[in-house]
Amino acid sequence: MPKNKVLEICCTNPNCKKWFRSPFFNYNLDNFNANGLKGLRSQCPTCGNMITASKKNIRIRSLINDELDRIS
Numbered sequence: 699m700p701k702n703k704v705l706e707i708c709c710t711n712p713n714c715k716k717w718f719r720s721p722f723f724n725y726n727l728d729n730f731n732a733n734g735l736k737g738l739r740s741q742c743p744t745c746g747n748m749i750t751a752s753k754k755n756i757r758i759r760s761l762i763n764d765e766l767d768r769i770s
Contacts (some may be wrong), residue, residue, distance in 0.1 A: 702757055702761050702762055703732050703758050703761070704719060704723070704758070704759050705719070705720040705722050705754055705756065705757075706718060706719055706720060706757050706758075706759060707719075707740055707749055707751055707756055708742055708749075708755040708757070709742040709744065709745060709747055709749055709755075710747070710749055710755060711742065711745050711747040713745070714744055714745040714747065716719065716742065716744045716745075717757070718742060718744070720740065720756070721740055721753070722738055722740070723725070732759070736751070736752065737750065737751075738750070738751045739751070742756075746769065750770070764766060
């Protein structure tokens with residue numbers, strides 16, 4: 699099965715710390731540069747906290763198509 703990559707952000711709220719899908723990137727992440735996220739903010743869907751993206755709280759996950767359908 700083909701794999702897709704998903705960019706995720708971790709909530710910085712100490713009571714939440716949930717990972718969620720980034721609204722910033724929906725394209726090929728093979729040559730991703732985290733510096734492009736510097737200063738961008740997103741709202742955590744779990745607690746509502748506004749998160750500033752940085753190298754410390756992002757990750758790229760490889761997902762099989764079935765997993766991608768479940769989190770979409």
